[in-house]
Amino acid sequence: MRRLLITGAILTAMGGGAATYNGLTFAPAHASERDEIRQVLDRWVEAFRARDIPAVMSIYAPDVVAYDITPPLRFRGIDAYRKDYEDYFDAYDGPVDVELRDVAIVAGKDVAVAFGLERFKGKLKSGDVTDFWARFTSAFRKIDGKWLDVHDHDSVPIDFATGRASLDLKP
């Protein structure tokens, strides 16, 4: 089995298919479907690190709806979301890194959800270095035998007292 790129407390199979996530129990799950979703997440991490837009977009359904860390409220359809990724990578000079942690995968036969924390690092063209933790949730459908991401939600918490993003939080 190849090494998983996802680090930290991975959802682990237990007994008859129940699974634990940081001491909490999700039961019962579909182990093979969970492995398939894990492979999709791995592919996404590799593609993101390589700044490979076609490989990144290959995990998504044409009608994906995404809620990203930055405005607008939503991106509807793969073309709008591709543009969002392109703008993101364009803002960075050199390598971009992402690390997933504490990933949970809740999988059925044809619908699945993955969620966890993600750390983004890179150097903006402005010279500023970014390094912060965010949260992600992704929903998948199995369409014609292939899992496709139909919905992404990525965010950083905000402090209402100051109106500012909380970019210094750590797991």
Add this chain to the structure above:
Amino acid sequence: MRRLLITGAILTAMGGGAATYNGLTFAPAHASERDEIRQVLDRWVEAFRARDIPAVMSIYAPDVVAYDITPPLRFRGIDAYRKDYEDYFDAYDGPVDVELRDVAIVAGKDVAVAFGLERFKGKLKSGDVTDFWARFTSAFRKIDGKWLDVHDHDSVPIDFATGRASLDLKP
């Protein structure tokens, strides 16, 4: 059939179970499971407007993991999440309102995801009136014949140029 509290472009059934969401097609879906999830969302909206914490919490699994609009990065388990809701309601003087819009429900037999936009309105004890749009994603498992929310993700986009939350966005 009682009136749905959810407003706006609801996911609608089409042909053999395919469904559209703002002109995009999700196919094929489980219609009865989708209706069950819609009823859970309705119960949540009613409970939220009534500031009824036990009714709000009745939709969640004991091991729910929530990513909320405000810090920390995550709430693990129903007790932590209940405290988050209590703190939220405590900050408001009088009624709180929530409206869901453009809700999509992707349902399988035992795993489902709902996502959409949500508008929060209320008067803080400080006297400030809040009125903003956020995004929500919720994941559900059918456990012992009952759908339970195992994961919530709620957020507002942030503007990286200013480090501020974007609270003035509209659908």
